[in-house]
Amino acid sequence: MWGWFPWRRTAVRKRIVVNLADKAFAGVLWAKRGPLLILKDAVLMQHGAADTPMDGEVLIERVKVEFIQVAGGG
Template identity: 65%
Template sequence: MFAWRRTAVRKRVVVNLAERAFRGVLWAKRGPLLVLRDVDLLEAGREPQRVDGEIVVERSQVEFIQVLAGGGG
């Protein structure tokens, strides 16, 4: 059941939403929420922007998640 969640936790990922994406470490999953640390905000046509603290994303807003190669946490 949802093996990707166990596989992706503590890995470097890109979480893709409709208008933007976040690149960081998928730190935890808490119910309907994903917690990311060490995050860069990625938006089309802009340089990545560093984000302070943790980012919390509702899983229902996620289009897809990419686990990056060599993405150990």
């Protein structure tokens, strides 16, 4: 499933939104380490709740990712 995709290289160090089944995280994709995505400056976004800033780095297992949005512009 996670074969070669052009966005994987170009999205590093860009602001993205990682959508999971029940929540999403917005932040800077800092690195991809094996089965993990590492976000910095991340915010937890949940339907019906205020965004929650996250301390430190957020590690997300790739198998739990439904889709990723790369921020447009500049």
